[in-house]
Amino acid sequence: MQEEPTIDTLNQTNNINPVTNTTAKSSTKKIPKKRDEKWQRNIAKKARLEGISYESPVAKKNKKVEARNLKPACSCRAKCFEKLSEEVRQTIFENFWSGCKSWEQRRQYVADRVTKTVKVRTKKASRRKYNFIYNFKVNDKTINVCRVMFLNTLSIGEKYVKICVSKKNESGMTEHDKRGRHVPANKTKDSIVQSVLDHISSYPSYGLNLSTMYKQYKEKMVRAGKSESEYAKEWFYRKISNLKIH
């Protein structure tokens, strides 16, 4: 059963998918089911990475996974809510969820913002042998915040922070994300194709022309620190989008 189209990205993505788009049924080429499923999986994977809502293709009945949202500021005694405006918090949240292009990058971000300190003395017996100190970098200034402020601003759980910190090695870098797929050099092209598909999928409609879409794609890639060999050239972007749209 098709859901009513909403502003939700995935549904919009469905609209541009020739297989699920009912209006395009007769006029378009059939996309093999396997490939369509792969797209759906990739779309969900991408959505999860970016913290936007999606329907999980893994779970039964296309379970809807809600988008990540900025959670309320703390109300602690240290008053970190006075140091970070809602606007800044929103920006931090967005940079974290849309700026990080991989789980590894995200893990690194958290690891960089959290310092683990060993508790030297404890007054009462505590199960915790260490403390976490959380901070955000705002305009090159490091602002220490409490746990609630940190977790709620990034919309992550404490468990995730622990994982990120535990992966930190002596050089301060997190271990290679083992859950993530190792990308050998010859897979670079695949990842470029994927980046284009992902980008096209992120558009609600075809209101924009391809030149604009490509421009935004390129900007996004550059912002993510990709070198020229790591993202598609315009002709290639167009080629892939033509394959996908028509």
Ligand SMILES: [Zn+2]
């Ligand atoms: Zn606080």
